[in-house]
Amino acid sequence: MSTTVATLAQSQTERSARHSAKIYFKEAKFEFLKNLRLRVYTLSVISFPLMFYVLFGLLLNSKESIGAVRVPTYLLATYGTFGVMGASLFGTAAGLAADRGLGWLQVKRASPMPPFAYFAAKVILSFIFSAIVISLLFVLGVSFGGVRMPLGEMASLLGTLVVGSLPFSAMGLAIGYFAGPNSAPAVINLFYLPMSFCSGLWVPYMFLPKLVRQIALALPSYHLSQLALGVVGAGRNESAATHWEVLLAFTLICLGVARIGFQRDKGKLYG
Amino acid sequence: MMQWSGAFKSPGARKLMSVAEAVAIEQPKPGGAMVAALEAVNKSYGKVPALCGVNFSVRGGELVALLGPNGAGKTTAVKLLLGLLRPDAGKARVFGGDPADPGNRMRTGAMLQVGRVPETLRVREHIELFSSYYPCPLPLEQVLAAAGLEKLRDRKFGDLSGGQRQRVLFALAICGDPDLLFLDEPTVGLDVEARRMLWDEIRRLVDRGKTVLLTTHYLEEADALADRIAVINRGQIIAEGTPAEIKAQTCGKRIRCITSLSVAELHRIPGVGDVKADREAVEIHVRDAEPVVRALLAQDTSLCDLEVTSAGLEEAFLALTQDNGDAMRGRN
Numbered sequence: 037m038s039t040t041v042a043t044l045a046q047s048q049t050e051r052s053a054r055h056s057a058k059i060y061f062k063e064a065k066f067e068f069l070k071n072l073r074l075r076v077y078t079l080s081v082i083s084f085p086l087m088f089y090v091l092f093g094l095l096l097n098s099k100e101s102i103g104a105v106r107v108p109t110y111l112l113a114t115y116g117t118f119g120v121m122g123a124s125l126f127g128t129a130a131g132l133a134a135d136r137g138l139g140w141l142q143v144k145r146a147s148p149m150p151p152f153a154y155f156a157a158k159v160i161l162s163f164i165f166s167a168i169v170i171s172l173l174f175v176l177g178v179s180f181g182g183v184r185m186p187l188g189e190m191a192s193l194l195g196t197l198v199v200g201s202l203p204f205s206a207m208g209l210a211i212g213y214f215a216g217p218n219s220a221p222a223v224i225n226l227f228y229l230p231m232s233f234c235s236g237l238w239v240p241y242m243f244l245p246k247l248v249r250q251i252a253l254a255l256p257s258y259h260l261s262q263l264a265l266g267v268v269g270a271g272r273n274e275s276a277a278t279h280w281e282v283l284l285a286f287t288l289i290c291l292g293v294a295r296i297g298f299q300r301d302k303g304k305l306y307g
Numbered sequence: 308m309m310q311w312s313g314a315f316k317s318p319g320a321r322k323l324m325s326v327a328e329a330v331a332i333e334q335p336k337p338g339g340a341m342v343a344a345l346e347a348v349n350k351s352y353g354k355v356p357a358l359c360g361v362n363f364s365v366r367g368g369e370l371v372a373l374l375g376p377n378g379a380g381k382t383t384a385v386k387l388l389l390g391l392l393r394p395d396a397g398k399a400r401v402f403g404g405d406p407a408d409p410g411n412r413m414r415t416g417a418m419l420q421v422g423r424v425p426e427t428l429r430v431r432e433h434i435e436l437f438s439s440y441y442p443c444p445l446p447l448e449q450v451l452a453a454a455g456l457e458k459l460r461d462r463k464f465g466d467l468s469g470g471q472r473q474r475v476l477f478a479l480a481i482c483g484d485p486d487l488l489f490l491d492e493p494t495v496g497l498d499v500e501a502r503r504m505l506w507d508e509i510r511r512l513v514d515r516g517k518t519v520l521l522t523t524h525y526l527e528e529a530d531a532l533a534d535r536i537a538v539i540n541r542g543q544i545i546a547e548g549t550p551a552e553i554k555a556q557t558c559g560k561r562i563r564c565i566t567s568l569s570v571a572e573l574h575r576i577p578g579v580g581d582v583k584a585d586r587e588a589v590e591i592h593v594r595d596a597e598p599v600v601r602a603l604l605a606q607d608t609s610l611c612d613l614e615v616t617s618a619g620l621e622e623a624f625l626a627l628t629q630d631n632g633d634a635m636r637g638r639n
Contacts, residue, residue: 051409051442062439066432073427073463138422143479146389146419146489148412148440217423 051150060153067157068164071127081126085119085169086176088238094181102240105270108181110240112173113193113264118237119169120197121257124162124204125211125224131158132212133220136301159205166201170194185268193267200260203283206290207256213297231257241272256286339367341403342487342518343388348397350383350542357383358542361397365487365520370513372529373522374553375539381522382420384539385491388520389417401487413442416485418476418493426465430456430475433464434482441483453508454478455501469496477505481512488512490521494528506531530554560596563588563614566607576602588612 051059071077093111102110135141144154174190177183185193207227215223234251235258236244244252252258259279265271266279344364350357358380365371373381386392387399390407401411424433431447438444451457454474459467464475473496480488490509494502509532513519523529529536530550538546538553546553559580565588566573573582573591578599581592593599596615603610 055442059439062436066428066436069432070425070427134423139419140421140424142386142391143417143419143421143424143476146391146412146415146417147437147479148409148415148483150409 056150059150060156063149063153063157064160067131067161071131071161071165077126077130081119081123081165082169082172084122085115086172088118089115089173089176090180092238094176098181102242103270105268106182108177109183109185109268110265110270112177112181112183113268113270114237114240114261116170116173116193116197117200117235117257117261117264118232119173120166120201120260121204121228121232123165123169124201125208125228126221127162127165128158128205128208129211129215129224130220132209133215134217136212137217155209158209159202162201162205162208163198166198167194170197189267193264196263196267197260200263200283203256203260203287203290206287206294209294210290210297213294213301231255234258235261237261256283259283339369339518341365342367342369342401343406343520344398344400345384345387345394346398346400348384348387348394348399350380350387350392350394356542358387358394361539361542361544363537363544363547365518367486367518368513368516369534370509370519370521370532372533372536373520373539374524374526374529374536375522376524379539380542381524381539382491383542385417385419385489385520385522389415389419389489413440413483414486415489416480416483416487417489417491418480419489419491420495421476424464424472424475427463429461429463430467430478431460433475434478437479438482441485443484444482445484450478450482453481453511455504470498470501473497474501474505477508486517488517488519490519492522492524494523494525502528526553559592559594561616562591562593562596562599562603563612563616564591564603564610565589565612566603566610568603568607568610572606573603576606 089111093108093115097107100107132141135144141154145151171194174183174194178185208224211223211227212220232238234244234248235241235255236252237257241249241252241258241261259282262271262274263276263279266276342365345358345361348358348361348363361380361384363373363384373384375381383392387394388401388406390399390401390405390412399406401408402414404411406412406415428436431451434447434450438447438450445453448457451460454477456471456474456478459471462471464472467475473493477490477493480490493509494505497505506528509519509521521529521532530553533550536546536548536550536553537544563585570582570584570589573579573589576599578593578595579591580594581590583590583592591599600613600615603613
C-alpha cells in the first residue's frame, strides 16, 4: 500500500519540461533512425529526385538556359521542391497509415507518450530528410553542373524549401488518417506525381499546356517551386507573400482534414 | 472474494447478480484498493455487441486472469481499461479515475496484440524509447534480463522470431515499472520454455506488489498464475472465482460407451450434459458419473466398452464457455 501511495503522489506532479523535451528528442531520433534504415523510404525519397536531376539537369540539358538562368540551377529549385514533397508525404503518411492500421499506434497511445510527440517526430523527420535531399542536389549541381551560387542564396533556397515542407507534412498527416496501411504508398503517389507534373517540377512551367498551367495555380507545389525559383532569380515575378499565404492556407486545410481523421479514430479509440 | 463464489453457482444466479453483490464488489477489499474496474459496461462495434453489462474489477497486488475463447470480449475489456476504447454505457476506471488520464497512464503498462511493430529499430532502441515516457523506468539491463532479451539487444525487431517479438512487447509493457500491468494474451506464439519463463517473470512482478490483469484462452495458464479467474464468453462474465473454485465448477466426468440408446434417450437421463457421437461410441459429459452409469446400464443391457474419465481442464472449460444453456443442462 505504501508504494501505491508514494507512486500516486509522484504521478500527480506534472512531467517536467526537461523530461518532455527528452521524450520529444527521443521520439524524433528514433523516427529518423527507423526511416533511415527503411530502404523503401530512403530509396524512393532520396534517389528519385537525384536521379531525375542527373538525367534532365546534368546529362541532357546542362548547356541550356531558361530565361537568364542555366538549366542545372533552374532544376535545382524544381527538383528540390519535388524532393521536399516526397520526403514529407512519405515521411508522414506512409508511417502513420501503417501504425494506425496495424495496431502499433494503439500500443503507443496506451503508453504515457505525449500524443503530440508522435506527430512532431514525423514533421521533424520530414525537415531532416528534406534538408538531406536538397544538400545532395546542391553537391551534384555544384560538382557536375557548374552551378555557382552565393552561400547566402544557397542558405535561402535551403531554408525556403525546408520550411516549405510543412504543407506537405500536413497533407501527409491527412492522407495517413484516411488511407489504409497497404494502400497508403499508392495513394501518396496518386497525389504526389500528378501534382509534381502539373506544377512544372519536371517540365518547366512555361512549357506546360495552358490548361495545366491554370491547374498549377491551385497547387501548393506550384507556389513552393515559384518561391524556390524566386531565390535563384527564375521566378515569374509574382508576389512571394501570396505564395506563402497559399501555402499557409493549404497547411491549415490539411491539418483540419487530419483532425477530422483523428477525431474519427477517437470515436473508436481515444486518449 | 466471497461474493463471487455465489455468483456462479447456477446460471440463474449468474444473470441475476443482486444489487447487494454489485455494491459489495465496489468496496475496497482488505487485500488492496480497487485498481481497475469495469462498471456495468456495454460496448459494441457497430451492431456487433462485444461486452454486455460487464462488472469486473482488479484489486491492488492481485493477478487476475480474464479467461475466454477468441472473440469473447477479452481484448475489448483490456482496451476499455487502457482508455483506447470508450464504453457505450457504464464506466471504465483505473486508479479511481479515467484510464486515459496521463497520470494514470504513467502508472500503467500494456502488452497488446499488434500487427506491425517498426521493424528497423533495434530491441534496445524500442525499450529506450518506451522507457523515456515513464517517470521512473527500470534500468535497460534489468528490462532485457526480465524479458530474456540480453542476447538480442542489438537485433532489429524485423529479424526476430514470433516468440522473440512477444518478449519485446512484454519488455515495453514492464520497462516503465508500472503499478498496473495489462497483458493481452502474452504467451501466444511462445514455445513451452519461453512460456514458463514469462510465467515466472509475471509471478515476480506480482511478488513485487504489482497488479496484473492477464487475458488468456488457456485455462492452464490462468490456473498457473492467477489469484482469481473471471471466465468471459460472448461479452459476459459467466463465472468468477479462485482457480480452485473455477475448476470445481468446470470439472466433471466423461462417460464413453457403445450403446443402442439414441441421443434423445440419453438426454432424458437425469444428470446428462453434452452428448457427442464419436465414431461408433458416444461421449457423455456429466457432473457425477455414478447415477448416470447406473441408469445407462439399467436401460441398455447391451451397453459395452464403458469408460469413465475425468474431463480435462481445457475440455471442461470448453463446456463452460459453449452455449451456456447447453453446457449447463446436466448441472441442475
